[in-house]
Amino acid sequence: MSKVVGRLQLKATIYLYVLVGADGKARSVRVIGLKDPDMRKFVARVAVTVKYKPAVCAGQPCEMVYPYHLALHPSR
Secondary structure, three states: OHHHHHHHOOOEEEEEEEEEOOOOOEEEEEEEOOOOHHHHHHHHHHHHHOOOOOEEEOOEEEOEEEEEEEEEOOOO
16 A cells, blocks of 8 residues: 555545454445545555454454554655
């Protein structure tokens, strides 16, 4: 993602909400803060490819939403 941010000179503050299943896989992603729908799709696709550590509820892996705050700034 850093390469894309640098090439596009993208500057944005975005929020991601990733629903992670008990198996550690992303079930869904909500992206807030990007006006461009193609960039929202790109960020969501990247977030889905990440392997997450599932939350633990009553000693067992469980589904939970992971919130992320990202400040994207092109390198100078």
